[in-house]
Amino acid sequence: MFDYLIVGAGFAGAVMAERLASCDNKKVLVVESRHHIGGNTYDYYNDDGILVHKYGPHIFHTNSRDVYDYLSQFTAWRPYEHRVLASVDGMLVPIPINLNTINQLYGLKLSSLEVNNFLASKAEKKDRIITSEDVVINKVGRELYEKFFKGYTQKQWGLDPSELDASVAARIPTRNNCDNRYFTDTFQSMPLHGYTRLFERMLTHPNIKVMLGTDYKEIEGLIPYKKMIYTGPIDYFFDYCHGKLPYRSIEFRFETFETDRYQPTGTVNYPNEHPYTRVTEFKYLTGQKHIKTTVVFEHPKALGDPYYPVPRPENAELYRKYQLMANNKQNVFFTGRLATYKYYNMDQVIAQSLTLYKKIALITKNERPTNGQKLPSYES
Numbered sequence: 001m002f003d004y005l006i007v008g009a010g011f012a013g014a015v016m017a018e019r020l021a022s023c024d025n026k027k028v029l030v031v032e033s034r035h036h037i038g039g040n041t042y043d044y045y046n047d048d049g050i051l052v053h054k055y056g057p058h059i060f061h062t063n064s065r066d067v068y069d070y071l072s073q074f075t076a077w078r079p080y081e082h083r084v085l086a087s088v089d090g091m092l093v094p095i096p097i098n099l100n101t102i103n104q105l106y107g108l109k110l111s112s113l114e115v116n117n118f119l120a121s122k123a124e125k126k127d128r129i130i131t132s133e134d135v136v137i138n139k140v141g142r143e144l145y146e147k148f149f150k151g152y153t154q155k156q157w158g159l160d161p162s163e164l165d166a167s168v169a170a171r172i173p174t175r176n177n178c179d180n181r182y183f184t185d186t187f188q189s190m191p192l193h194g195y196t197r198l199f200e201r202m203l204t205h206p207n208i209k210v211m212l213g214t215d216y217k218e219i220e221g222l223i224p225y226k227k228m229i230y231t232g233p234i235d236y237f238f239d240y241c242h243g244k245l246p247y248r249s250i251e252f253r254f255e256t257f258e259t260d261r262y263q264p265t266g267t268v269n270y271p272n273e274h275p276y277t278r279v280t281e282f283k284y285l286t287g288q289k290h291i292k293t294t295v296v297f298e299h300p301k302a303l304g305d306p307y308y309p310v311p312r313p314e315n316a317e318l319y320r321k322y323q324l325m326a327n328n329k330q331n332v333f334f335t336g337r338l339a340t341y342k343y344y345n346m347d348q349v350i351a352q353s354l355t356l357y358k359k360i361a362l363i364t365k366n367e368r369p370t371n372g373q374k375l376p377s378y379e380s
């Protein structure tokens, strides 16, 4: 009998498995429908020997020392600060929009103070910031919105920015300085030997068994367990009883070139002129030295693996219906990007699972029998 069945071997599930096995000596079965661990962060060496991320580029960044310290038990790090250029008006300019972007785009030599005034003169101030269109136009005006955000967002989500929550475009700041980094978090680095190796080290514990290539519904009722941690899509768990939650998918098209470098930086974004949103060259991220180079083109699409929850009011409302049902499931805990329908980065998912683990550990502690009192049974 397993203490826990954990559905999904991405960060949400692996953190739970590792904590429950290592700290509480629980017997854990991790069931994963894909043929590998690591969830969407899975990386591997392709036929040319280049380390690539199967489900698109994953750059680790966090402000949380707890998350960084936690992961550091399972990996050494390679410091890496991601830089992105956007292809706009025939030029490659830094994104997030900063002082360099404006000066390059308009052939100016503005200072930080002057760029504030420049952007203020372009911005259309909004009383209420509700959508992703509002958030950008309010900061930088319609012209820059159309150059950098409108087309990219339409491709990425299949929706106009005016149909998406403000939180989506708000991920991208605007800066009045020359900081060309994509992220400004305190901790920015890549697992030295890749994500898959990190996961292997997390899941190598005598109490953890991993079953790959298996949807958990195939083994329900066959393998006994006491409680479940679920990290797959929440609507699937409840057999879509309230209807399907939209998730955006992406086709990842890999190409290897017989050259050392393909592009001038880790990622180039294409807001306008191409069917893909961005191109990432892995060797920048991984630091690998190789005479060839592999890049990935991202072509967003509606159907396929569920990668992105789509943040907009009607979806939040539908999710709440499932969340209510989830709250009433006593021995099932939901965590992760798909199970809580949140557009979370890796560090947020790790933090969410570490918090859930602490909550479960507390419940378990309070359940310990005292004076001959019996433990409540969780077997269904």
Ligand code: FAD
Binding pocket: 007, 008, 009, 010, 011, 012, 013, 031, 032, 033, 034, 038, 039, 040, 041, 055, 056, 057, 058, 059, 060, 061, 214, 215, 216, 217, 231, 232, 233, 250, 307, 308, 335, 336, 337, 338, 344, 345, 346, 347, 349
């Ligand atoms: P997942 O990694 O999706 O893991 C869930 C696992 O559950 C999957 O492996 C799935 O196969 C399995 N599963 C689902 N249903 C079942 C079932 N019925 N039975 C058995 N198994 C099941 N974050 C960053 O911090 N930095 C980045 O640069 C970054 N880039 C990203 C780029 C892309 C293209 C995408 C899509 C995401 C990116 N993210 C990034 C986000 C990151 O991928 C997630 O935050 C993180 O991987 C979520 O972990 P998870 O465990 O919740 O989900």
Ligand code: UDP
Binding pocket: 086, 095, 148, 149, 150, 152, 153, 156, 168, 169, 171, 172, 269, 271
């Ligand atoms: N975005 C954009 N243009 C860009 C970069 C981002 O319009 O050049 C918008 C787009 O809607 C995107 C969102 O900002 O989905 C968040 O961007 P991020 O790079 O964080 O996306 P992710 O890496 O999660 O795909």
